[in-house]
Amino acid sequence: MNKRIMFWARECPHCKAMMPFVDKLEKEIGIKLEKLEIWHNEENADLMRSYRSVIAPKCGGQLRTPTFFNTESNDVICGEVEYETLKEWALK
Amino acid sequence: MKKYWRCFVCNDIHYGVKPPEICPTCLAKHAYVEISSNEAKNISGVGKVEFDKERFHEAIDKFTEKNEFQVNPDKGKVKMLLDGIFSNEQNYGLKYCPCRLITKDFAEDIKQVCPCNFLIHETYKDKEDGECWCGLFVRRKKNE
Ligand code: SF4
Numbered sequence: 001m002n003k004r005i006m007f008w009a010r011e012c013p014h015c016k017a018m019m020p021f022v023d024k025l026e027k028e029i030g031i032k033l034e035k036l037e038i039w040h041n042e043e044n045a046d047l048m049r050s051y052r053s054v055i056a057p058k059c060g061g062q063l064r065t066p067t068f069f070n071t072e073s074n075d076v077i078c079g080e081v082e083y084e085t086l087k088e089w090a091l092k
Numbered sequence: 093m094k095k096y097w098r099c100f101v102c103n104d105i106h107y108g109v110k111p112p113e114i115c116p117t118c119l120a121k122h123a124y125v126e127i128s129s130n131e132a133k134n135i136s137g138v139g140k141v142e143f144d145k146e147r148f149h150e151a152i153d154k155f156t157e158k159n160e161f162q163v164n165p166d167k168g169k170v171k172m173l174l175d176g177i178f179s180n181e182q183n184y185g186l187k188y189c190p191c192r193l194i195t196k197d198f199a200e201d202i203k204q205v206c207p208c209n210f211l212i213h214e215t216y217k218d219k220e221d222g223e224c225w226c227g228l229f230v231r232r233k234k235n236e
Binding site (some may be wrong): 009011012038052064079 | 206
């Protein structure tokens with residue numbers, strides 16, 4: 001599986017706001033993110049929960065959406081961020 | 093530890109560490125007696141109260157009336173969030189926050205029922221334009 005995951009939720013306004021950045025990023029640097037919806041897909045939800053000990057401490061103790069997670073480096077960003085911040089995360 | 097209490101005059105139910113001194117409904121004093129969760133559930137079941145999105149919206153508007161925060165004036169955002177909250181209730185039994193995944197540890201997840209205690213969230217606390225994690229509730233502007 002792609003090592004760069006975006007955990008998102010269908011009814012989460014922060015995720016909606018970040019999607020255009022994700023599209024731009026994928027076009028600009030040619031890196032695809034694995035976009036996994038977590039409130040309407042149990043498998044994706046279980047996957048996110050399985051990373052709880054790594055993700056939650058970096059996101060105020062919670063499994064927030066959106067969470068951008070690199071499964072190799074364990075780099076995590078959560079919430080709405082600037083495009084540059086997202087790009088930096090993606091290029092790591 | 094929280095327990096269930098019942099007003100012996102009007103059957104109000106209270107869930108908390110201590111019973112209220114005065115019953116908020118019938119104003120009887122020292123009227124609460126401890127009961128089992130089962131009794132509380134059966135008594136609560138007597139008055140069937142349905143909540144659709146509109147009722148919930150009214151309820152949170154009322155809830156914010158005397159608070160330093162209000163429901164987000166951005167109607168599109170609110171609609172999206174209420175859709176999520178209600179679909180979570182339908183699928184998972186409670187109005188779970190649409191922008192945070194439940195952990196399946198109930199003691200943790202009960203803190204994510206909307207409205208949650210967002211006053212302690214880093215997105216709200218000490219922030220002039222603070223909002224709950226999802227943006228359903230926003231701090232009232234000083235002149236409003
Ligand atoms: S963060 Fe906002 S939308 Fe989410 S549960 Fe708390 S109050 Fe509700």
